[in-house]
Amino acid sequence: MMSCLILERPGKWRGIGIFAGLLLALAPSLALLFSLGHPTASSPAPVFTTVFINALSRSLAVALAVAIFSVAIGLPTGVMAGLYQFVLRRTLLALLALPLLVPSFITAIGLSMVRVALGLRPNGLFSGFTGTVLAFVTFGTPLVSFITLASVRGISRSQVDAARLAGGERHLAWCVARSVLPLAALTGVLAGVLTLSDPGPGQIFGHTGAASEILVSFASQYDFALAARQCLALAGVVFFAGLPVAAFLAPRLATGLLARDVTPAPLARVRWAEMCGPMLLSALLLGTVILPLAGFVQPLFRSVPAERALQEVGRTVGNTAFYGIVASLLATMLGVTLAICSGRDAKLRATLLVGLILLFALPPSLGALGWIQLAGASPAQLDPVFRGPLTVSLALALRFFPFATIFALRGLGTASPSWSSVAAIHGVSLWTFGRKVLAPWLRPAILTSALLILLLATADVSSVLLLHPPGKSSLPLAIFTVMANAPESLVGALCVAYVGGAALLLGAGLLASRSFRRKP
Secondary structure: OOEHHHHOOOOHHHHHHHHHHHHHHHHHHHHHHHHHOOOOOOOOOOOOOHHHHHHHHHHHHHHHHHHHHHHHHHHHHHHHHHHEOOOOHHHHHHHHOHHHHOOHHHHHHHHHHHHHHHOOOOOOOOOHHHHHHHHHHHHHHHHHHHHHHHHHHOOEHHHHHHHHHHHHHHHHHHHHHHHHHHHHHHHHHHHHHHHHOOOHHHHHOOOOOHHHHHHHHHHOOOOHHHHHHHHHHHHHHHHHHHHHHHHHHHHHOOOOOOOOOOOEOOOEOOHHHHHHHHHHHHHHHHHHHHHHHHHHHHHHHOOOOHHHHHHHHHHHHHHHHHHHHHHHHHHHHHHHHHHHHHOOOHHHHHHHHHHHHHHHHOOHHHHHHHHHHHHHHOOHHHHHHHOOHHHHHHHHHHHHHHHHHHHHHHHHHOOOOHHHHHHHHOOOEHHHHHHHHHHHHHHHHHHHHHHHHHHHHHOOOHHHHHHOOOOOOOHHHHHHHHOOOOOHHHHHHHHHHHHHHHHHHHHHHHHHHHHHHHOO
């Protein structure tokens, strides 16, 4: 019988597990890089040209701005929603999750159509650098807000009461914000890194970055070797930029609690929060949901092609659900496993966080092309893995599992180190300890991360575009495919149907999660 003390003791298995997990996530990209790393041309095209350097600098500026604004807005929002009760709190939070469902190119096109409808200047707020940043902030801010909210709800009741007695509500808010700042900052960094691999908003607003140059390399010039080297260059820049951030945040990501500190703090009612809470969430809802989608609603006032839209939805809704659900399950399992491997060791956590940032820096198209490379070299017996719908889910899981890892790191870090010692003294096996102690403790974090990954996976377009089998496209991909040639009314109807269906799915998931948490 394996002792549960293994969870708190150092061992070689931890480093081996982290290395194996990161290697598994990088395997498709490495397969492509190895196959294209030796071009046949005698003088391969240089990577750091003036055009690529300028594009890379623009991408880094956008990523930095998105990270700063997402944390600056999302941190206080998550802290307020996690500590205080106010009118329409649950409804506003549920609506604020809608930007996580919408692909970035849809948000960017919606903002550009709003600019045209309002008659704003082409080089104004909704264009260029500011337009690109706004399109990405509509995703980054809710992401930071919800992860901050989940982190705040993990703080014990005794800690909240002690901070409130020490200095009142202002002191409590300051202490809680300082406690969850590492996780919020790390999430903001990941949101910024995600922008480096997304060419959509930059192309729409005329502010192309490194991802656009990589897309041109393999989609227009058909130079896969150059695209692979550009991806390596981008990953290298992110590595050196993310290393000090991860090293600084890893030791502060979570601290162990006493064994008795397991009761979450109830939501308090204070007058200023009851006034400011609805105003803050309503303003965020206006900027992140209503404004980007307003451009698609306008064409529906002229005509509503409901029949054609329902046909597209019926054709793709099953595939969209399959890709998202399977990706969420696989990503959650991998994330929890890597978090357990890192344990409480600061160096292992820093290594893991740097690896997660590097994975986010790689464009999803690079991994998708790697899956295609593996499919071409694999035997026919492996077609269900490399050439079917499962391939899409695997690619999405390997892209979004860092979110599950971050949630699991926070959950395991806030568990008491004494729990495993007490269990070992009483002869409790590792399996029983994990099933009856760790699983209930991690349940909120796991459910939240699984739902978040489900939403992110269903909104993905890049991986599905390259990997989906014939006739197995998702709804976002269908919108992306018909957007250039279809009437505006059809595009608007599909977008409204997508957001409405995602909202229903989100509501059902939240209700199921809440009822599951209430079970003893």
